Amino acid sequence: xxEYHQLLANINRYVTLDQEEEKRxxxxxRTTRIRRRQFIDQPxxxxxxRNYVAKGAFRSFLVDSEGKEHTVQIAVEDWFVSDFYSxxxxxxxxxxxxxxxxxxxxxxxxxxxxxxxxxxxxLSEYFRITTERAFAFSRKRTLSNLSKTAEERYLExxxxxxxxxxxxxxxxxxxxxxxxxxxxxxxxxxLVSKS
Amino acid sequence: xxEYHQLLANINRYVTLDQEEEKRxxxxxRTTRIRRRQFIDQPxxxxxxRNYVAKGAFRSFLVDSEGKEHTVQIAVEDWFVSDFYSxxxxxxxxxxxxxxxxxxxxxxxxxxxxxxxxxxxxLSEYFRITTERAFAFSRKRTLSNLSKTAEERYLExxxxxxxxxxxxxxxxxxxxxxxxxxxxxxxxxxLVSKS
DNA sequence: CGCGACGTTGATTTGCCTCAACGATTGTGG
DNA sequence: CCACAATCGTTGAGGCAAATCAACGTCGCG
Numbered sequence: 001x002x003e004y005h006q007l008l009a010n011i012n013r014y015v016t017l018d019q020e021e022e023k024r025x026x027x028x029x030r031t032t033r034i035r036r037r038q039f040i041d042q043p044x045x046x047x048x049x050r051n052y053v054a055k056g057a058f059r060s061f062l063v064d065s066e067g068k069e070h071t072v073q074i075a076v077e078d079w080f081v082s083d084f085y086s087x088x089x090x091x092x093x094x095x096x097x098x099x100x101x102x103x104x105x106x107x108x109x110x111x112x113x114x115x116x117x118x119x120x121x122x123l124s125e126y127f128r129i130t131t132e133r134a135f136a137f138s139r140k141r142t143l144s145n146l147s148k149t150a151e152e153r154y155l156e157x158x159x160x161x162x163x164x165x166x167x168x169x170x171x172x173x174x175x176x177x178x179x180x181x182x183x184x185x186x187x188x189x190x191l192v193s194k195s
Numbered sequence: 196x197x198e199y200h201q202l203l204a205n206i207n208r209y210v211t212l213d214q215e216e217e218k219r220x221x222x223x224x225r226t227t228r229i230r231r232r233q234f235i236d237q238p239x240x241x242x243x244x245r246n247y248v249a250k251g252a253f254r255s256f257l258v259d260s261e262g263k264e265h266t267v268q269i270a271v272e273d274w275f276v277s278d279f280y281s282x283x284x285x286x287x288x289x290x291x292x293x294x295x296x297x298x299x300x301x302x303x304x305x306x307x308x309x310x311x312x313x314x315x316x317x318l319s320e321y322f323r324i325t326t327e328r329a330f331a332f333s334r335k336r337t338l339s340n341l342s343k344t345a346e347e348r349y350l351e352x353x354x355x356x357x358x359x360x361x362x363x364x365x366x367x368x369x370x371x372x373x374x375x376x377x378x379x380x381x382x383x384x385x386l387v388s389k390s
Numbered sequence: 391c392g393c394g395a396c397g398t399t400g401a402t403t404t405g406c407c408t409c410a411a412c413g414a415t416t417g418t419g420g
Numbered sequence: 421c422c423a424c425a426a427t428c429g430t431t432g433a434g435g436c437a438a439a440t441c442a443a444c445g446t447c448g449c450g
Binding site: 381 | 427
């Protein structure tokens with residue numbers, strides 16, 4: 001399967017698996033096709049899988065008590081996506097995880113990953129290192145939210161992920177950055193008239 | 196050293212090190228006493244250590260272009276603290292990390308940790324699992340910041356860390372939760388008059 | 391073709407900030 | 421050990437960034 005190679009290539013950026021190890025890993029992987037607008041996690045259900053995006057795009061979001069949506073994560077190719085809190089604690093999710101495009105994901109069950117990590121040092125290292133990076137990045141986002149204005153956060157996103165803006169509706173970007181779609185529209189107008 | 200035992204006890208909640216392994220780990224640990232108001236990380240300097248708080252309290256914070264402080268993390272006993280982004284990437288820090296009380300920390304150098312993790316499966320597992328939890332928690336905080344009002348975030352903190360409020364000045368709590376000290380004072384007044 | 395989601399724009403509102411002034415508490419040097 | 425300074429928390433007045441509400445054009449899709 002060429003989807004496996006994508007994930008294996010990613011893993012080999014951090015550690016070097018031998019054939020035997022690759023086999024053990026791929027044996028726990030399930031390749032799944034997901035249609036646009038389909039949910040892979042929803043509130044009330046435990047997030048069972050670590051999902052690697054081989055193709056497509058997803059977002060995870062919360063619907064608050066007033067019915068408003070707040071986007072926690074936007075994930076494209078080569079990222080993992082889930083209600084991570086639910087996955088780690090194996091308790092019911094609070095988030096939706098929804099496909100933004102027709103997608104292909106590689107799914108690995110929590111117990112299988114934990115089992116393999118406890119046996120395979122290199123796999124443990126892979127997840128340790130990548131999670132450390134994700135965590136560091138998450139801290140950076142917290143910092144942006146605390147210290148920057150809406151316009152600055154938007155420009156920061158444009159700078160880091162220029163292509164995302166073309167793939168993802170503006171209202172979702174807005175809910176990711178923490179402001180209303182109407183205000184996003186006003187920011188864009190302001191920026192256009194500046195340049 | 197009894198400080199070692201504290202960390203080893205923490206590690207043994209997740210994995211079981213044998214004597215040999217404990218020895219290798221403690222051999223890279225440096226115990227350091229830090230005085231109140233002393234900095235262990237500052238902007239411009241690479242964050243060299245993973246710092247385990249054995250006793251005391253710390254915070255990491257950013258000083259923005261207008262001179263305002265934004266608290267990223269508050270850490271007490273049993274937590275690790277640093278400019279984590281700087282530590283992971285081994286690039287110059289942007290944050291200050293400051294002792295809020297006279298403290299004792301266990302310091303481990305980046306290269307030593309990486310070296311040990313690459314050899315010791317169990318240590319790798321310890322950091323993998325704890326970082327995954329920290330990451331899940333960080334996501335939760337991002338979500339709170341996106342979806343809750345100032346008052347709700349304050350109540351959430353009170354609920355989770357009732358003791359922190361007595362150890363840490365209110366202005367620091369405010370800058371952690373993302374609002375001004377004056378506004379915090381008004382929230383508290385409102386809450387008192389309600390009960 | 392027609393409906394529903396998306397983006398835009400303007401008017402109004404609001405949650406939180408800023409600034410300033412004042413006690414209370416803490417820390418510090420003489 | 422006291423005195424004075426510095427820092428902290430409180431309170432009120434005024435202001436601003438972003439939200440809300442509503443109306444309208446546009447586009448994609450069934």
